[in-house]
Amino acid sequence: MTARPPHRDTRSASSRAAASLRAQISAGRLLPGSKLSEVAVAAELGISRNTLREAFATLAQENLIDRRPHRGVCVARPDQADVREIYEARLAVEPSAVLWGEVTDQLAARQESVLAAAQEALGEGRMHDVGDQNQLFHDGLVQMTGSTIVMGAMDQLLARMRLMFLCKDYSPTFHANYVHRNAELWAMVMQGRRRDAAEELRRYLVDARTEVLDFLGYGAQAPRR
Incomplete structure (x- = not known):
């Protein structure tokens, strides 16, 4: 797959985590409605849960995930x-x-x-x-x-x-x-x-x-x- 030209990554840890999850969504590896476990995703990305929550907040603003009180985080279903x-x-x-x-x-x-x-x-x-x-x-x-x-x-x-x-x-x-x-x-x-x-x-x-x-x-x- 042909990618963009490389560049020095100066983003924060939460921005890099959001970019990684966004790329997984774009590649079809995270399906609409699938639940995202904080513990599992943080471990996979090698970041703290607080950093992951910041990444989740970014993706929620982009309408890529849904965050519901007491129900956790799941990949969005576009309408x-x-x-x-x-x-x-x-x-x-x-x-x-x-x-x-x-x-x-x-x-x-x-x-x-x-x-x-x-x-x-x-x-x-x-x-x-x-x-x-x-x-x-x-x-x-x-x-x-x-x-x-x-x-x-x-x-x-x-x-x-x-x-x-x-x-x-x-x-x-x-x-x-x-x-x-x-x-x-x-x-x-x-x-x-x-x-x-x-x-x-x-x-x-x-x-x-x-x-x-x-x-x-x-x-x-x-x-x-």
Whole structure:
């Protein structure tokens, strides 16, 4: 899996713990509704329970976990409002990144690698990997902003996206339908057709929102933008 460029980690212990749990959610290793034991998670991460509680507070603010008095902590179950909020945020961020962002040689190579890996996974029927590569592709689009703040927000959105798909039996065709669209979109970016790419990405995200609402059983009620 192609990752972001390495950087020196200056975050606090609770921030690193939150990032680790967020990454596990994004990778589909923590399922919606699953209970998170303070004792077990703190031991796994090698941190104190007080530090873990700080991490839990961060993830609760991001709507990735639910904390209920006397009932403990569990991974969140996104609902219809979450779907709409996530896609509103993505519609605000991703097309702008494509329109105004910078494509470095390193990012271009990364995106080409992600697209090739997605096509290979699709051909071999590894649909979970297709979904992983789709998330990496959109993460790469946001990296065009060069903003750690925006990229951090995208990490949260991608984790919430993963929870949406884990709420029901995974549809093997959902991300498969976007492999070709991702390749076409990136070709527009590399050809300098930024406005066309941004407009296509907006249509793409609206289509995806409608499909996700249908997939989760909420119906295609989201207004088109």
